[in-house]
Structures are given as C-alpha cells and as structure tokens.
Amino acid sequence: MKIIVEVLKVRVDPINDSNEYYVDKSLTKVIPDNDIANAKYIANILKNTSNKIRVIEYHNDESDDTRQPCKVLYEL
Numbered sequence: 001m002k003i004i005v006e007v008l009k010v011r012v013d014p015i016n017d018s019n020e021y022y023v024d025k026s027l028t029k030v031i032p033d034n035d036i037a038n039a040k041y042i043a044n045i046l047k048n049t050s051n052k053i054r055v056i057e058y059h060n061d062e063s064d065d066t067r068q069p070c071k072v073l074y075e076l
Helices: 035-044
Strands: 002-015 017-021 029-030 051-058 073-074
Touching: 002 035, 029 035, 029 051, 035 073
Parallel strands: none
Antiparallel strands: 002 017, 002 029, 002 051, 051 073
C-alpha cells in the first residue's frame, strides 16, 4: 500500500462545454512512510483555484486476488 497525492488539472471540453479533470503525473507525490498527516500538508501546499487535489490509498504491491481498489482519503 502507498499513500499518493494527485493533482488533477482542469481542461474545458469544447464539444460538451464542460470541465474535465486529468491527473498531472508530473506533480504526483508518493508519501514516504504512508503518513496521512504529511500527505494532507503537501496537498494544502499544492492547492490552487483551478486544481483538485486528492490523497489516495493506492494498492499496487498486492497480488491480483487480494488487491483492494484505491480509496480517496482526502480531497480539496
């Protein structure tokens, strides 16, 4: 299990005239020691008006049989 801070940037869809969000992988941070308080602190630093920030519990190191889906722990 890992704790990850993701930055989702907004993009306007010209066809539907609506906002879409996409993950900016260059700004994704893996939090050492799975410290949720540290992840929330980093999320607050990265926050600005046009972005969404998510702190996610990410399971990629488990086998396919026991892997759990990602869980959003905190969102700005």
